[in-house]
Amino acid sequence: MGRTLIEKLFDDHTVVAREDGLRLLHIDRHYFHEGSFHAFNQLRARGLPLRRPDLTFGYGDHYAPTDSRSLDGIADSEIRGIVETFEANARAHGTTVQRLADRGQGIVHVAAPETGLTRPGMSVVCGDSHTSTHGALGALAFGIGASEVAHVLATQCIWQALPAQMRVVMTGRLGQGATAKDLALALIARIGTGGGLGHAIEFAGAAVAALPMEARLTLCNMAIEAGARSGIIAPDAITAAYLKVSERWAGLHSDEDAVWAREVTLDAGAVRPMATWGTSPEEAVPLAASVPRVTDAPDAARASAWARSLDYMGLLGGEPLSSLGIDRVFLGSCTNGRLSDLRAAAAVLRGRRIAVPMLISPGSSEVKRAAEAEELHHIFQEAGAEWRESGCSLCVGTNGETVPAGERCASTSNRNFPGRQGRGARTHLVSPASAAASALAGRLVAA
Numbered sequence: 533m534g535r536t537l538i539e540k541l542f543d544d545h546t547v548v549a550r551e552d553g554l555r556l557l558h559i560d561r562h563y564f565h566e567g568s569f570h571a572f573n574q575l576r577a578r579g580l581p582l583r584r585p586d587l588t589f590g591y592g593d594h595y596a597p598t599d600s601r602s603l604d605g606i607a608d609s610e611i612r613g614i615v616e617t618f619e620a621n622a623r624a625h626g627t628t629v630q631r632l633a634d635r636g637q638g639i640v641h642v643a644a645p646e647t648g649l650t651r652p653g654m655s656v657v658c659g660d661s662h663t664s665t666h667g668a669l670g671a672l673a674f675g676i677g678a679s680e681v682a683h684v685l686a687t688q689c690i691w692q693a694l695p696a697q698m699r700v701v702m703t704g705r706l707g708q709g710a711t712a713k714d715l716a717l718a719l720i721a722r723i724g725t726g727g728g729l730g731h732a733i734e735f736a737g738a739a740v741a742a743l744p745m746e747a748r749l750t751l752c753n754m755a756i757e758a759g760a761r762s763g764i765i766a767p768d769a770i771t772a773a774y775l776k777v778s779e780r781w782a783g784l785h786s787d788e789d790a791v792w793a794r795e796v797t798l799d800a801g802a803v804r805p806m807a808t809w810g811t812s813p814e815e816a817v818p819l820a821a822s823v824p825r826v827t828d829a830p831d832a833a834r835a836s837a838w839a840r841s842l843d844y845m846g847l848l849g850g851e852p853l854s855s856l857g858i859d860r861v862f863l864g865s866c867t868n869g870r871l872s873d874l875r876a877a878a879a880v881l882r883g884r885r886i887a888v889p890m891l892i893s894p895g896s897s898e899v900k901r902a903a904e905a906e907e908l909h910h911i912f913q914e915a916g917a918e919w920r921e922s923g924c925s926l927c928v929g930t931n932g933e934t935v936p937a938g939e940r941c942a943s944t945s946n947r948n949f950p951g952r953q954g955r956g957a958r959t960h961l962v963s964p965a966s967a968a969a970s971a972l973a974g975r976l977v978a979a
């Protein structure tokens with residue numbers, strides 16, 4: 533029987549296979565950020581050394597201030613303490629670490645792939661759900677919990693069950709003005725945030741094959757919002773060009789006769805620029821459409837979820853999205869903080885002035901340097917936007933940057949749960965081009 537790419541990578545990394553189906557997998561890359569301090573505490577409590585400092589890489593991202601690159605620039609002593617602990621743990625265990633002022637600093641899911649650390653065929657884990665991003669490079673990549681992080685620190689291995697295999701085939705060519713972010717939102721709107729639960733998703737089809745690498749990273753990043761723990765795309769010539777290598781990774785693809793527990797087909801040509809209207813990534817519609825009414829809900833469960841979402845978002849239902857005034861815009865995050873994302877926004881903003889505040893945080897310090905080399909920052913600043921340093925920033929607000937309660941924010945990040953960008957903040961997830969167009973209009977619109 534044929535195997536899927538994920539099944540092959542599981543087999544390749546299996547050290548021990550237990551009778552109950554659990555496998556002990558060897559981990560090729562373990563990335564960590566400030567949030568992994570619990571795991572380092574567990575390691576210390578048990579008096580264990582770090583098994584493979586050479587395969588463990590730290591990135592300061594969640595608590596990174598975007599207005600300064602020095603620890604002293606962090607006014608909040610609790611936040612400063614978390615960043616200090618992160619750096620101290622890396623130092624104590626001799627890992628590579630990207631601190632605030634280091635050239636390689638950035639959001640782990642942006643900075644690690646761009647330096648070629650994540651490669652096809654590898655197993656990659658991080659104590660962070662969006663580790664699925666790295667699957668865009670043909671790696672078996674998934675987020676793990678704190679006690680699992682401790683296990684990896686101590687053994688460089690992890691026990692895992694093989695997930696069910698799901699294939700999402702995206703046919704045709706991406707529609708006019710639509711991006712990988714819109715593809716992801718359209719998929720999640722269709723299958724729901726539980727659509728990929730218990731599954732690893734392989735993205736395939738002509739529309740996926742045509743996506744540049746940064747767009748693939750965006751797509752796999754959002755696999756977790758569809759409920760899956762992993763997203764993966766078979767490596768090809770685009771992967772090789774991105775990594776600047778000539779390999780072709782023979783065998784790193786699903787066999788023709790592989791068996792899929794679930795298959796979904798999406799016509800990419802029909803996908804339009806999307807936005808979320810509610811408090812779940814599945815509550816998304818085309819920007820040209822209207823907010824749904826509770827009475828449109830397909831079932832009673834959805835009707836009550838929608839009612840709660842509309843209430844939190846300050847909406848009645850029925851409003852055209854383009855009539856919704858916004859208070860601010862965030863461009864950044866591990867979903868859409870890469871150079872191509874900044875270019876897409878700059879193309880919309882060039883020579884124009886924004887109507888509402890816009891904060892731009894590049895996904896990594898390298899993205900920042902590359903954008904400045906192209907003078908994108910001048911376009912942003914002349915448009916009136918704030919050009920900041922790299923970090924998770926307004927995606928999650930753990931660095932202290934938040935959206936004030938009641939404000940509506942068009943954001944290129946990946947989550948819109950209540951309070952995600954700050955207590956009472958109202959998030960509308962969009963692509964970089966739509967975020968820029970919305971900043972100009974002061975309303976939610978497509979470019």
Ligand SMILES: CC(C)[C@H](C(=O)O)[C@@H](O)C(=O)O
Pocket residue numbers: 567594659660661662675928
């Ligand atoms: C803080 C971290 C563990 C969390 C995650 O797992 O994804 C964060 O990155 C997020 O996006 O919510």
Ligand code: SF4
Pocket residue numbers: 593594639641660662865866867923924927928945946
């Ligand atoms: S940018 Fe957002 S989604 Fe990505 S790792 Fe940071 S907090 Fe999580």
